[in-house]
Amino acid sequence: MSHVTTHILDTALGAPARGVPVRLEGAADEHRRSWNPLAQGRTDDDGRVPDLGPDRLATGTYRLVFDTAAYFAAGGRTGFFPEVTVAFDLTEEQAHYHVPLLLSPYSYSTYRGS
Template identity: 55%
Template sequence: MRLERRDGDGWATVAAGRTDTDGRLRDWVPAEAWGAGAYRLVFDTAAHLGPGAFFPEVAVVFQVADAARHHHVPLLLSPFGYTTYRGS
């Protein structure tokens, strides 16, 4: 998975990592790397579903208004669908 921030006309990588056995990334983005703006989480779903995955990659774009606030963006994945939401 990687986190990208909108940078002018494109996206710049802020952090990259792999989820733990609980499916989470903890403390992978330094606090000073956060700021208000548009971000994109790119999930490598083929790594979990295999090379024949219908959705080999899922990108979730979201806005950060308050960088000091906790941001939890879960992805619920099945072989032929996914959903995401702003968690608490």
């Protein structure tokens, strides 16, 4: 299983967000001025990316970048946020990190899941 996982729920539709492009990136330096791409995927019919990135990551700062513009355009809708970027600190190398996204055309929220 990937060290970092995610899923997306479209709260406006009350359904999983299918087909959202997602990238996992790691900070290239301590100031987070640039990012290294680590993995990419697309959400499945359940709004999840089945295999996103390596099984193990070192401690550090990472981010998930969700291409919400592509998702809304595919459904004939527009949204206010063309992408959502969620940066987080991975501090426990043995712990699993699940970062869900609740999405609608004009808002989003996230949290550390289990």
